[in-house]
Amino acid sequence: MPEMPAPRPVRRRLANGLEVLLLSRAEAPRAAISLRVAAGSHDEPAAYPGLAHFLEHLVFLGSAGFAPEQGLMAYVQACGGQVNASTQARHTDYFCEVPADRLDGALARMLDMLARPLLEPAAQRREREVLHAEFLARGQDADTLLDAALGQALPAGHRAAAFLAGNRATLTLDSDAFQQALRAFHRRFYQAGQLSLVLVGPQSCAELLALVQCHADDLPAAARQVQAPPPTLLPLREQHLRMSLRGSRPSLQLAFALELPSRVPIAAFNEALALLQSGLSTRSAGSLCARLEEAALCRGLEVRLVYRHLGQALLLLNFAHVDPVGPAQASIAAALQDWLAFLASAADWGALAATRGALEARQLQALGPLALARHWQECLSVGREPGASASAEGLQAARTLLLQMRNPERAISLCVGPAEAPAWPGAGFPLHMSRTAPVAAVPPRAWNWRLPAANPLLGPVAAAPVVLGMTAALDWFAAPRGAGRAAFHGLLRFAEPPPLAQLLAYGQARLRTVQVDAQEVGAMLRLAVEGDGLQLSLEGPADLLPRLLAQVLARLGTAPAAAWPAPGAADATQMPLRQLLGRLPELFAAPGPEPARAGCTDWPGLFRRAHLEGLGVGLAAGERQAIARLFARTACLPPTEPLARPAPGRYWRDAAIDAPEAALLLFCPQPAADAASEAGWRLLAQLYQGPFFARLRGELQLGYALFCGFRQVEGRRGILFAVQSPKASTTQLLGHIEAFLAAQGERLAWLAEQELRVACGELARQLGEQAASVPGRAELRWQQHLAGLPQAHGEAVRQALNGFESDELQRCHRALCQARGGWRVLAGGAPPA
Structure with missing residues (x-):
């Protein structure tokens, strides 16, 4: 792909102090807003932990110019956009993405809700319960608990050591002092001089x-x-800790408290942090991660910033699957120090910075409007220009931080695993933790480090790609509007499928390096289980996709025995609802226990003998030929046989998740697969979405995590309802969904003709917009293939929306309520009697 300069925004400051960044992307079908308030949890009164986070929630609940049902949340949901907010240590972000012609209305609502929120007492009381439910859910999240544990190692007077999430006990709504503090915080920080606004469209x-x-x-x-x-x-208060995390696999967390003098420019500090993260997280041959995996000391390394403000940062290295017994922890710590010494002596930081800048410029070309807006917002806040050449101050700061990481006084070691530990007092979140002794030293070892290599997806193309033994059936479609980008979906089918959890674990482990390489050049690679096979999804620059697919297949088809997955329970540190969503295919598994499948003894051979069904959009003739040459034999992709009509009735599958909160998925498949039926069910999903959120989250206050929407599961199309709750059982959750659906019957009966016409037009526009993009068209075609639907099905659905009648919509609603296509429940508990 030819090098193209990244688009640059225009920067302005208005008379009232509002800082604005404007980025025009003529090819973008959507527009995005990112608005940052320069105040967060560390700026709130210490007497009221969670006040800043609480205010972030409250501003969505009505403003002087827009009632809640007309506000930003409802407006964005109605036009098929996305909206969210996040409170961090020293800033609060509000962001959304909408169709380009809806940017005016979205911006008006966002600015009005920040400037003139109602903050009504009744709304505050309801939202405090929502925030408390979020607190309970986050108390089960691994990253949240890790961050809280590391906070206990910091000095007691530092705000990063304090509990700041907020809950029912810390938000004393009936106190006049609290109400005054809430409004004073809003007056002080929610004003133009504190805001930075980025618009992309x-x-x-x-x-x-x-x-x-x-x-x-x-x-x-x-x-x-x-x-x-x-x-x-x-x-530091603590330097050596052990934490119990239920359902987790043993890991080693090494954190470093880094800080530079105030005379160092903030831009240089953040440039140095980015360089450090890049040098530590590389997975190229001879790197820290690669050598540790080769030595079977860990299975993966994640690098992230737990905290950053001004010249301070808490940098965390998460080494996964570390043996808690034996010398592994000491060996990893020693290897890290050896790697840091190697980088300090051998790395050309100027060259590393130049390479990183060039890759970042590529990544910017691949970002959608919302991701691009948030990226530029972050750049604005830390005073750096993406892709800019390295500054002398930044390179010197990187060397200083590297030296600090070698100082034992700045290091925190946290061993994490399922083994029980006593409760740790005063952390806010429920931590189980104890102090440990420093690990014993290990003998020095020759690691033969190598500096990060060039990205293998760039540079000259190999003359003769390795041809695997597998066969393929392929189909191709032209790009609607791609700007040199393409997408490819494939399903690997196996003669004797192995256990699906191990199949996915093997694929994810083998492709982790390839995923990082792809992300660096503005491409994407995802894996998922589909039926009895493994689904691959690739998207990125069209000229790089054949090379990316070749690396994917080569990695899957070659692996040492040490890389093969061992049978065992999945990591249960995710929220219950996320665990259920990862197991959606089980909704259509046969009732009863899973059939026993022998573990695979030859994982690479399994993939070399697989058959691939694939579909690509936006690839030129030469690129299609390059993909075809990867296989021993290719044929045209035949149409999939239409699925049998789903059986009516209700089916419950117990996911047997051990979690303190109840979680439930209800999938209601369409009873018929024709275009008119799908138009009706898509309309229902769109019309349910806002009321479902308002009823279960706002009125019933069941929990923080819930949604409903149109989905395809194992080739079946329908409506998915998802709820997680700290206060209701799975049986009660299903009852609340049933009651909601019963109430919607009356609402739909009184739906005004004009409202129905607007909903139909909006849905048709969303479907047309999806079909007009490369990734959207590829996803639509692929899902149709898996469902056994004809190519013209998508256009037929859009046509069916023209003139769709209220009577037809009500018939679809009754069919759903009567479970004519079946109700499929996947829940973290047994079915009701």
């Missing part, structure tokens, strides 16, 4: 600026508040 920068000027007048003007610098991160 197909409009010109002049048009985008006009939209901002039209709606930003209501923001109060005030000078930017100077945030107090944090206290030092040293001395």
Whole structure:
């Protein structure tokens, strides 16, 4: 793909102090908003932990200009967009993506809700329960508990050591002092001088600026508040800890408290952090991660920032699947120090920075509007330009931070596993943790480190790709509007399928390096179980996709025995609802226990003998031929046989998840697969979405995690309802969904004709927009293939929406309520009597 300069935004500051970044992307069908408030949890009164997070929730519940049912959440959901918010240590983000012609309305609502929220007492009381449910759910999340545990190692006076999530006990709504603090925090920080706004869309920068000027007048003007610098991160309170995490596999967490003097520019500090993360997380041959995996000391390394503000950071290295008994932990710690010494002496940081900048420029070309808006927002906040050449200050700061990581006074060691540990007091979240002794030293070892190699997806193409023994059936479609991008979906089918959990684990382990390489060049690689096979999804620059697929197949078809997965329970540290979503294919498994399958003894051979069904969009003739040459034999992809009509009735599958909160998925398949039926069920899903959220989350306050939407599961199309709750059983959750559906019958009967016409038009527009993009068209074609539907099905659904009648919609609703296509429940518990 020819090198193209990344688009650059236009920067403006309005008279009231609002900082604005405007980026015009003429080819984008959608527009995005990212708005950051320069205040977060560390800026709230210490007496009210969670106040900043609580305010983030409250602003969505009505403003002076828009009632809740007309506000940003409802507006974005109605047009098929996405919206969310996040409270961090020193900033709060609000962001959304909408069709380009809806940007005006979305921006008006976002700015109004931030400037003039109602903060009504009744809404506060309801939302506190939602936030408390979120607190309970986060108390089961592995990353949240890890971050809380590391906070206990920091100095007691540092805000990063405090509990800041908020819950029912810390948000004292009936206190006048709390209400005054809430409104004072809003007045102080939710004003133009504290805000930075990024807009991305197909409009010109002049048009985008006009939209901002039209709606930003209501923001109060005030000078930017100077945030107090944090206290030092040293001395650490704790340095050697052991934590119990139920359902987890043993891991080693090594964290480093890093800080630079205030005279070092913030941009240089953040440039240095990015370079450090890049050098530590590389998976190329001879790197830290590669050598540790070769030595069977761990299975994967994740690097992330737990905390960052001004010149301070807490950098975490997560080494997965580490043997808790024996010298593995000491060996990893020693290897890390040896790797750091190697980088300090051998690395050309200028060259590494240049390579990283070039890759980042490629990544920017692949980002959608929302991801691009959030990326530029982050760059704006830390004062850096993506793809810019390395500064002398940044390179020097990287060397300084590298030296600090070799200082034992700045290191925290946290061993994590399922073994029980006593309760740790005062952390806010429920931690079970104890102090441990430092690990014993291990003898030095020659690791033969190598500097990060060039990305294998770039550079000259291999003259003769390795041809695997597998066969393939392929089909191709032209790109609607791709700008050089393409997508490919494939399903690997096996003569004797192995256990699916191990199949996916093997694929994920073998392709982790390839996924990182793909991400670096603006491509994407995903794996999932589909039926008895493994599904591959690739998207990225069209000229790189054949090379990416070749590497995927080569990695799957070659692996040492040490890389083969061992049978065992899946990692249960995810929230219950996420665990259920990962097991969606089980909805259509035969009732009763899973059939016993012998473990595979030759994983590479299994893949070499597989058969691939594949479908590509946006690939030129030469690129199609390059993919065909990867296989021993190819044929045209035959149409899939239509699925049998689903059986009516109700089916419950117990996922046997051991979790303190109840979670349930209800999938209601369409009883018929014709275009008119699908149009009706898609309309139902769209019309259910807002009321479902309002009823179960707002009124009943069942929990924080829930949604409903149109989905395809194992070739079946229908509506999926998902709920997780700390206060209701799985039986009660199903009862609440049933009651909701019963109430929707009356609502649909009184639905105004104009409202139905608007909903039909909006849904048709969304489907047309999806079909007009490369990844969207590929996904539609692929899902149709898996469902056994003809190529013209998508257009037939859009046509069926024209003139769709209320009587037809009500018939679809009755069919759903009567389970004519069946109700499929996957729950973390046994079925009701």
